[in-house]
Amino acid sequence: MSTNTQRKQETDSIDVERKLEQLTLREKAGQLAGTYVGTMDETRTTDDVVELVRDYGLGFATPFGYGASPIRDPIEAAETVNRIQRVAVEETDHGIPLIVPVDAIHGNAYLQQATIFPHNAGLSATRSRDLVSKMGELTATEVAVTGGKVTYGPTCDVALDPRWGRTFESFGESAYLCGELAAAKVSGVSEASEDVAAMAKHFPAYGDPSRGEDAAPVDKSLSSIRRDFLRAFEPVIDAGVDGVMPSYNSINGIPSHASQHFLRDVLRDELEFDGYVASDWNGVNMLHQHHGVASGPRESIKRATEAGVDVHSLGEGEHVEHVVSLVESGEIDEALVDESVRRILTLKDELGLFGDPYVDVDRVETSLGCEEHQQVSLEAARQSMTLLRNEDETLPFSPEVDEVLVTGPNADELSHQVGGWSLKPDEGLEGETVLDGVASVVSDDTTVTYEPGSGIREPVDIEAAATAASDADAAVVVLGENWYIHEFGPQDVTGSTGEFPKRSTLSLPSAQRELLEAIMDTGTPVALVMISGRPLAVPWAAENVPAIVQAYYPGSAGGLAVAETVFGQVNPSGSLPVSVPRSTGHLPVRHNYLPGPAPIGDDEQEPSYDPLWEFGHGLSYTEFEYRSFEVDTTTVSNGDTVTVDVTLANTGDRSGATAVHIFVSHPVSSVVTPVKQLVGFDRIELAPGEERTTSLEVDAKQFGVVKPDGTSVLEPGSVELSCGEMTRTLEIE
Secondary structure, eight states: OOSGGGGGOSSSOOOHHHHHHHSOHHHHHHHTBEEESEESSSEEOHHHHHHHHHHHOOSEEESSSSTTOSOOOHHHHHHHHHHHHHHHHHSSTTOOOOBOEEOOBTBSTTSTTOOOOOOHHHHHHHTOHHHHHHHHHHHHHHHHTTTOOEEEEEEOOOOOOTTSTTGGGSOOSOHHHHHHHHHHHHHHHHTSSSOOEEEEEEESOOSSOGGGOTTOOBOOOHHHIIIIIGGGTHHHHHTTOSEEEEOSSEETTEEGGGOHIIIIIIIIIISOOOSEEBOOGGGTTHHHHTSOSSSSHHHHHHHHHHHTOOBBTTOHHHHHHHHHHHHHTTSSOHHHHHHHHHHHHHHHHHTTTTTOOOOOGGGHHHHTTOHHHHHHHHHHHHHHOEEEEEGGGOOSOOTTOSEEEEESTTSSOHHHHHOSSSOOTTSOOOOOOHHHHHHHHSOTTOEEEEEOEEOSSSEEOHHHHHHHHHHOSEEEEEEEOOSOBTTTBOHHHHOSTTSSSOTTOOBOOHHHHHHHHHHHHTTOOEEEEEEOSSOOBOHHHHHHOSEEEEOOSOOTTHHHHHHHHHTTSSOOOOOOSSOBOSOGGGOOOOTTOOOOOOTTOGGGSOOSSOOSBOTTOOBOSSOEEEEEEEESOSEEOTTOEEEEEEEEEEOSSSOEEEEEEEEEEOSSOSSOOOSOEEEEEEEEEEOTTOEEEEEEEEEGGGGOEEOTTSOEEOOSEEEEEEETTEEEEEEEO
16 A cells, blocks of 8 residues: 555554464454444444444444434544544454544535535536645545544546436546546545545446436446546556445446456456455445345355455444354355455554554644635635636626625525535534625625525525615526435435436526526626536526526535635636536537437537537636647657647736646547547646746557457557647557
């Protein structure tokens, strides 16, 4: 393992092989099972977890840091970890400490006071590896200070179906973009002052489920799986990620948790991953409960173990008993168990747990959600703001306006703003809503009026909002989606299953559309702000609303970032990580689609790619102009790197930043290839009148053609690189 764990063996290191030899089969099996505090199918209290650790010597426990845990107070979280660790160290025969994994998707966000960063879709819009790396570092720091030792992330899923309820967790629709930013996050975790392991998920292909339904099967060709999904995991493994989590779904009929092909042949042998594999929570039991590929828990554990799953995250004592039985009956080789335990003991050693597994509770108050972390979160939200439309330079609004209306279901609801995998409403969320932000950035003489106008699904006195808009000089309408996870649940937060948001539609509910149309009818200048986890189809707004900002789920500081953008203190610089479709019926819509013929003529077919806004789109309050696009060679072969120099000028009158994208296409190849694929990107900041050249290194392997059997071949011939409207041709030797 080669992330932050490398530096931790300087003191209190153990002899892993000797420790392994001391363990009985039952004790080894215990190291491969985990438990939780909270209510899943069954309720587990801290007392229950203490008993499970004492009785079975479990290797993992999650007392906090996920949605079903009752622990939201960070001091309680740290004290609970210390209590459970003390039992593991002092009341089991070998004193092996626990690993505490945490669902820290965008910060240690299930605890009060923690910094809640923008979700990955928003981070991706920044196109900043450095900023994403900083997010990883600060997340690790806040996880560790409360006792966490593994962060469930980065997410490497490539979001190819925007109906999917986990789109906002993804870095986008490009495998290259996802891989680069996920690797940056892993690097950030490795740079944290605290000792935390990173876990990449969800291997190997999760982001294009059938029907857009979370955890539904992915039935794809081997070439698609290699080209569109696995490429996102390769940079993360190269960056030294400590763990990998399989996906819940099946891939071409085989559940990921039971796939020897993907978990052993591909992950271990081909990609040379040497860390540990942990089940996605109940993923092992899903083999018999949902997939129907096992007759019961015992067979599910057998299949998962043979496939290469090291840790059954919710296995508890049942997993221990079944593993012992399976080995003693000769159904699985004890050597498989030893391999897994060796990985876990090594990780615990590298994390420094054998030296000091306890948390300094006094540090929680000063470290969690500190000002430095909040400022970085705010800057991330600022850089993520994506200006989709700005007709007649409607934005920025003047902060000196006499009166501004702020309206919409997401204008003053912090839980909607932070999104899922974080504190739920009424659980002690702290932050700044869009309404708060507007009030703080406009002048003291400006009247800020607030009318909700609508909930997520139901109107709330639209007439009052329209009347207020008529009296105002500007209106900020904040629409979109609410807090949710997975398949738009749970119901105690989001309401009945089948109501918006749901996978069958990407359109705004009628209540939100009616509110927007009523505000537009007043003639008051309008800025529409979309706070949502998915790219919602808003064709009416795209035609009629002069200014539209995509804010994603911008985190607890995001309300201020939105207001600063709308009123001109921040120049928007975000670029879309996914294409925005015109409607659900237009799906799939992705920039890197595979082309096909038009049998009766191009003019007889609608375009294959015709989004409302394309991948990479994002406007600014200034103007940029490409001046040149050069490559350092005209021929490439295996192992080469091409240096691409792009010169860009800011021809406007204010400072700004923008993304540079490099795409490749194959005019001729042995198999059908995407019309273009992203192979390089950078973020450039320029002062007014400034011109600068940025150099990007493109590995020739990015030009490979993926064959039907999944192999990638650098085929002789030409490839075309493009940046904006400029192109360069390279010859492959």
